[in-house]
Amino acid sequence: MPVPQEPRLNASGGKRLGSEQGQGRAGRRGSGGPRRQRPSGRGAGEGRKGDGAIFFGAEPVAFDAKKTRLSVPSSFRTVLAQAGELDVVLRPSSHSPCIDVWPKATFQAEVERRTAALDPFSEEFDEVTDGLTVKAYDARVDADGRIVLPRAVLADVPLEPNLRIVGRRSFFQIWSEGVWAERKSAAGKPQASSPRSAGTPA
Numbered sequence: 001m002p003v004p005q006e007p008r009l010n011a012s013g014g015k016r017l018g019s020e021q022g023q024g025r026a027g028r029r030g031s032g033g034p035r036r037q038r039p040s041g042r043g044a045g046e047g048r049k050g051d052g053a054i055f056f057g058a059e060p061v062a063f064d065a066k067k068t069r070l071s072v073p074s075s076f077r078t079v080l081a082q083a084g085e086l087d088v089v090l091r092p093s094s095h096s097p098c099i100d101v102w103p104k105a106t107f108q109a110e111v112e113r114r115t116a117a118l119d120p121f122s123e124e125f126d127e128v129t130d131g132l133t134v135k136a137y138d139a140r141v142d143a144d145g146r147i148v149l150p151r152a153v154l155a156d157v158p159l160e161p162n163l164r165i166v167g168r169r170s171f172f173q174i175w176s177e178g179v180w181a182e183r184k185s186a187a188g189k190p191q192a193s194s195p196r197s198a199g200t201p202a
Helices: 019-029 073-081 104-115 123-131 150-156 177-187
Strands: 058-064 069-071 089-090 100-101 139-140 144-150 160-167 171-176
Touching: 089 104, 089 150, 100 104, 104 123, 139 144, 160 177, 171 177
Parallel strands: none
Antiparallel strands: 058 069, 058 160, 069 144, 089 100, 089 139, 100 171, 160 171
8 A cells, every 4th residue: 555645844834735635726727717606697788588678659550440450560579579478468548548558477567566565355456456457458469460459448449440559668559540649739749750670779
């Protein structure tokens, strides 16, 4: 059996690292110093899918009343695609003669935010959810970018053959063109211009 060597002492009398012990730690690191730890979370430049994409601008579209179907403008579809969303929630606007269209996950998060602190057995909870979820309807954007509108929501907000899709940051709205024109005229503002790409981060 080989005789174990005594540890050598340095000039100050302390132990000197042997070649195996020293190289086992420093040698693996290489000449560039200690290896940096990779962060366990996302990097600073790796935002969540869809971060920064908002709905904005106002796009004209046609409405097929017989099939209750319309095509979502490509710029708005881009925002949905960046968010990974094809499922949407439609509901009559709480204050305007139009239909709100929310990405489903965004709508669910908004409802949770507004109701989390409320007692679900309270009258206040019923009043809040009456305005949020009672007249909310599921829909899905198909492969051709079209949405079929539930007839129930059209009973509350009848639509003309010509529509205007209006971006509202986290969601968008469906307006009859005539009603939208009246709104803009009453506000004394010029018609909103169409965006080149609503999916471009701000």
